[in-house]
Structures are given as C-alpha cells and as structure tokens.
Amino acid sequence: MAHIVASFDEDLVQVQARISEMGGLCEELLSKALQSVQERDPVLARQVIDRDRALDAMEMALEESVVKIIALRQPVAADLRVLIAAMKIASTLERIGDLAKNISKRAIPLSSARPARLTTSIARMGKTTLAQLSDVLNAHASRDVDLAVQIWNQDYEIDEMYNAIFREVVTYMVEDSRLIGIGAQLMFIAKNLERIGDHTTHISEMVYYIVKGEPLGDDRPKGEPTGVDFIHE
Amino acid sequence: MAEWFHPLLALAVAVFAALSAALGLPPLAAFLAGGLVVLLAVPVARRLADSAAVPLSDPPRDPAHPPPAAPDPGRALLERLPAPLLVIARNGCIAYANPAAHAALPHVEPGAHFAHLIRAPDFVAAVTATLVDGEERACRFTTFDGSERHFEARVGLLPADPAFGTDRRAIVQLEDRTEPHKAEQLRSDFIANASHELRTPLASVIGYIETLQHHARHDPEARERFLGIMAREAGRMQRLVDDLMSLSRIEMSEHLRPVEVWSLNGIVTECVSALQPIAGQQGVDLLLELDPQDCRVAGDRDQLSQVFTNLIDNAMKYGGPGGSVRVLTAPPSRAHPNRCGITVADTGPGIAREHIHRLTERFYRVNVSHSRNKGGTGLGLAIVKHILNRHKGRLEITSKPGEGSRFTVWLPRAASGDVAQPPPPPDPGEAKPLGM
Ligand SMILES: Nc1ncnc2c1ncn2[C@@H]1O[C@H](COP(=O)(O)OP(=O)(O)O)[C@@H](O)[C@H]1O
Ligand SMILES: [Mg+2]
Numbered sequence: 001m002a003h004i005v006a007s008f009d010e011d012l013v014q015v016q017a018r019i020s021e022m023g024g025l026c027e028e029l030l031s032k033a034l035q036s037v038q039e040r041d042p043v044l045a046r047q048v049i050d051r052d053r054a055l056d057a058m059e060m061a062l063e064e065s066v067v068k069i070i071a072l073r074q075p076v077a078a079d080l081r082v083l084i085a086a087m088k089i090a091s092t093l094e095r096i097g098d099l100a101k102n103i104s105k106r107a108i109p110l111s112s113a114r115p116a117r118l119t120t121s122i123a124r125m126g127k128t129t130l131a132q133l134s135d136v137l138n139a140h141a142s143r144d145v146d147l148a149v150q151i152w153n154q155d156y157e158i159d160e161m162y163n164a165i166f167r168e169v170v171t172y173m174v175e176d177s178r179l180i181g182i183g184a185q186l187m188f189i190a191k192n193l194e195r196i197g198d199h200t201t202h203i204s205e206m207v208y209y210i211v212k213g214e215p216l217g218d219d220r221p222k223g224e225p226t227g228v229d230f231i232h233e
Numbered sequence: 234m235a236e237w238f239h240p241l242l243a244l245a246v247a248v249f250a251a252l253s254a255a256l257g258l259p260p261l262a263a264f265l266a267g268g269l270v271v272l273l274a275v276p277v278a279r280r281l282a283d284s285a286a287v288p289l290s291d292p293p294r295d296p297a298h299p300p301p302a303a304p305d306p307g308r309a310l311l312e313r314l315p316a317p318l319l320v321i322a323r324n325g326c327i328a329y330a331n332p333a334a335h336a337a338l339p340h341v342e343p344g345a346h347f348a349h350l351i352r353a354p355d356f357v358a359a360v361t362a363t364l365v366d367g368e369e370r371a372c373r374f375t376t377f378d379g380s381e382r383h384f385e386a387r388v389g390l391l392p393a394d395p396a397f398g399t400d401r402r403a404i405v406q407l408e409d410r411t412e413p414h415k416a417e418q419l420r421s422d423f424i425a426n427a428s429h430e431l432r433t434p435l436a437s438v439i440g441y442i443e444t445l446q447h448h449a450r451h452d453p454e455a456r457e458r459f460l461g462i463m464a465r466e467a468g469r470m471q472r473l474v475d476d477l478m479s480l481s482r483i484e485m486s487e488h489l490r491p492v493e494v495w496s497l498n499g500i501v502t503e504c505v506s507a508l509q510p511i512a513g514q515q516g517v518d519l520l521l522e523l524d525p526q527d528c529r530v531a532g533d534r535d536q537l538s539q540v541f542t543n544l545i546d547n548a549m550k551y552g553g554p555g556g557s558v559r560v561l562t563a564p565p566s567r568a569h570p571n572r573c574g575i576t577v578a579d580t581g582p583g584i585a586r587e588h589i590h591r592l593t594e595r596f597y598r599v600n601v602s603h604s605r606n607k608g609g610t611g612l613g614l615a616i617v618k619h620i621l622n623r624h625k626g627r628l629e630i631t632s633k634p635g636e637g638s639r640f641t642v643w644l645p646r647a648a649s650g651d652v653a654q655p656p657p658p659p660d661p662g663e664a665k666p667l668g669m
Contacts, residue, residue: 017325017346024352027377134378141349142340146570153568164587
C-alpha cells in the first residue's frame, strides 16, 4: 500500500502545482478575454466572466491547504518562505483573473459598437501582457531567477504601451465625440492590462524571494510619465 | 532460433501494442503490433514505470527514492518514438519524458509536477480525471510564452499490474499543431495585408499603362518617364512579395529552437562588410566598433544576418546622407541577464516616442510616403521581431527626436554544454557577400 500520510515534500510539490494550475487558468482567461475584445464576441466574454469563479475557488482551496500545512508541519526558513510566497502568488493570480474578467465585461458593450481601429493596439498590448504572465509562470515553475528578474525589468514596456494607447485614445475621442463611449471602454481595458503587468512583476518578485530569500529591491525601470518625450521600447 | 523470437523484439512489439491500444497510435504502430500479445506489454510497462520513479522535488530530499534505473528495452524503444510522450505518476509528477518530449517542451523536468510543464486548464483536467477514472481523453491547448503554440494531447492509462499496488500512471501523447494552426492564421492575414499594400503600386502601374496606351502613345519623353516610374513601382511590389514570403517562412519556423552555435561578432562583421558598398553609395559612414570579447549564440545564421542587415539598412536609410552608422557591442544590462547586445546607432532625426513601440508591427511606418520613397516595405522590423522571437531575443529601441536612434538586439548566450554539434563559426575576417 502507498503511504497513508503524504510527506512534507509532497505537500510542497502539490501546493506549487496548484499555483501553476491557477496560472494556467489565468492565462486562459486573459487570452479569451482579449479574444472576446478583438473578435467582438459577447458569448465568449460571458464565458470568461463565469469561469473567473473557478479561479476564486482555487485560491480559497490553496489558502486552506497552506494554512493546514503550516499548522501541521510548522515549517521554518526556506519551506515557510515557499508557502507564504505561494499564498501571495495565489492571491495575485486571483486578482489577475478579476482583471481579465473586467476586460471581458468591457468587451460586451464594445461588441455592439462600431469596430474601432484601436483594438489593434490593445491586442498588441494584450499579447505582450499575456506573454509576460506566461513567462513569469515559467520562471516560477522552474525557479528561474534570471527570467524573473528580466520580466521584472521589462514591465516598463507595458507601461509604455499603456501611455501610447492613452494618448491615441484621447486623440481619437477629441476627433469624434461619438467615439467617447468606445474610447472610454478601450481606456479601461488598457488600464486593466497595465495592472496585470504590475501584478506580473509582483509574481517575479515572489519567485526571486522564494529562491534568494530576500526581496528583489525597488529600482525597477518604469515607463516615463505621459507627455515626456523620452523613449524606450 | 529465429530472429523473430528475440526477446527484445518481442518486448518492442509489445510496447507498441500497449501504446497503440492505449492511445490509438497511427497505423505504423498498429501494424507493428500485428495482433501480438498485448499481455506481454504489462511487465514492460510496469518495468518502465518503476524504473522511472524518480525523486519528486528539487533538491531531492528523500534518499528512499531510488535513482532512475538504467534504460531497459521498453524504455529504449520509447526513446526512439518520434511522438512526444510523457508518463505521469499518480501524484502528478512526471515519471518519464522521451527525447521527442524534451525537444518539443524545453522545460520538461522529470520529477517535477506536470502542471509546471503544461498548465492549460483543459490539459490539467484531462490528466487529473484520467488518473482517477482511467478513461482515455483527448484535448487541445495553447501555450503563450513568446510565440503561441498549439497542441493536441491524448491521455490514457499505462496498464496497471495488481501485484504492484493500484497506483495508476497516465501516459500522454502530444502532437504539436502549431504549424497547421499558423498556416491558417497566416493565410488570412496575408490576404488582408498583401492585397492592401499591393493595391497602391498596382493601381499606379495600371494607370500609367493606360496613359501609355492613349495620350502618351506618341510622346517618347513621357514614355521614358512613365516606364521609369513603372519599373520602380514593380520593384517595390517585388520587394514586398519577397518580404512577405520571408516573413511567412520565419513565422512558420518561429517555434523551432535554433541549435547551431555561431560567433556573434562573426555574423555582425560579415553583415557590415557586405553593406559597406551601399553605405558608400549613400554617403554614410558605416563604422564597426565591436568588443573583441566575443559572444556565442545559438541561432540560424541567415536569419541573424537578416536582423542586422535590416537594422543597418534602416539606419543608413533613415539616418540620412552625411551621417554615420555605428555598430557596437552593447554594455551588459541588468534588464537582459545572460544576453549579449549589439547596438546599431545612427545620427538621424530619431523617432518620436509614440511611434517606437509600434515600429515592429507589419506595415507600420512613421511616415508612409517617406518610407515608400526610400523603397521601404514596412516589413523590415516585423521580420526582425519575428526572428528575435524565435531566438528568444529582444529588440530595444531608444531614441530622442533630433539625436538619432539606437536599435539594440539582445540574444541569449549559448549554453556551453548542451548544444548540438557546432558547425565551424564563420571567419570574422572574411567578407563575403550575403546574397540577400
Ligand atoms: N534608424 C531609424 N531611424 C528613424 N526611423 C526609423 C529607423 N528605423 C526604422 N524607422 C522607422 O520605422 C519604420 C519601419 O521600419 P521597417 O519595418 O524597416 O520598414 P521600412 O524601412 O520598409 O519602412 C520605418 O518606416 C521608419 O519610419
Ligand atoms: Mg526597413
């Protein structure tokens, strides 16, 4: 017969596997949310909104099992760090899921409005955001600190995209006041993506913390504030 | 004794039989199975699964777990199957991955939980359910890091043996469907973009043809002029088609990891030498300032040459005559750990901030007529981006209007140990034309 009581190592493996699984659901929610915007598909948008609940349930379950493990095994040092970080990552992922859901909510009114040229820029920003999220989940899965640091340093790309879209949308709304409604929705979507980017860097900080046992620091390159003519990709 | 009864062969066939029974493998396997004893498969599969019981977490803490045993015949056979295969233990940890799986999924790590490798919800659900109820399942999923990849997976159980407990093990067969998927996508994008871009020059050529057929029929001077314009427009269409073709080729190969190792300085030096004559014609100083400390990168040499050629070509084109273009080694950057950078810097008018992040979009130009006049297609940087995606590289663009632009290419350093046989790196001193 197999062991009745799983080992502590096994507990840790399972907790971290649940993180990857939550991450997988986040990627899917975000990719479908973006698809619902781009293809103007309200049915898909509603699917995303419904599925976000599964992510909430996963977060609750993970939190519960982490609390149980801490109570039962009383881990210290590196192991405790892994568990605390797991909880933080789970709640960050849950928030990313919420943001994906919000994007889908914006997709519903957009789908009945006129197609907007700007959705291309949003799609690009969305792709970059999704790739960063995916990379950070890989960094977590393989404990790749270099990758985590790189993602952390690259968030300004998403900030820059946000700033550019912001300017673009404003121009667009100024040119034609009938587009103010659409413009506002697009602006919210871009903002949600920008925040997903921030959460992604937070996860890379957690990965760094798990491996190195110390925080990653505070001097992350940031996008220049809107309106200053200095450039980065 | 006839070769036929050689136990190895019998085992091999039996493994095929088990796999084809479990997964519905293609006819070749079914043929090999040839109605032979499925029962024989059981001990092999069991041995395979046992020998694959490796420690679960990193670093391995539990000395009670045996190290992976020496390959046995069943495993040896799986090693040679071209389809990526994974065996997943009941607790979700990867017990075995064949070389095809390692090639298709660079992050495979035996002993790690399978969700760290493939976390798509449908896949996780299928494996989890099959481990519980033993039913076979099929699913599709997408991965999003870098370039999107599409897979189809079939999940079944390895035959269990009561003597060894009831522990189930799932076997997963993966099929990479990225190429067909992309081909589909590309077809529709291609039609939309290309027809739009080709329409303008085509309309102008048709216009001139009509003029030549009518008013300008007997006007030799106008004829000369019009033919000149038509030749230019036709040349542009040709370049456009060439660029679209190379873009679509690159996109098709984007998910294939390059394996050959090259000297980065060698490739850059060669590109610069090949472009010197053009620099001369355009009145631009093309300067090479590489750090002699070279860097080895895993890559497709022609594609990497194309990256630098496109960037230098742009720098010469948009930097303007009388300016200089410097190609230099970028200092190591914290934002790009473990990567080597090459910067192409020009002294041109620079690029306004709002355009920078869009330059790599297909057909995006800051100034459409300016680009057209210079014979541009709007695809150069899109090609650069796709090549860099494939190489897990990055493009960093910095510019301030009035102060020139810097395009820096960051490529991952080749790992010293695990690369395939490196072909001899190009001789940096040798300047042969690239034929692009
Ligand atoms: N070195 C540079 N300086 C200024 N602008 C540039 C430079 N490189 C590229 N660009 C801008 O980026 C646009 C896209 O470049 P590319 O994709 O190579 O297309 P093309 O050169 O065919 O127009 C160009 O049209 C130009 O506006
Ligand atoms: Mg160009």
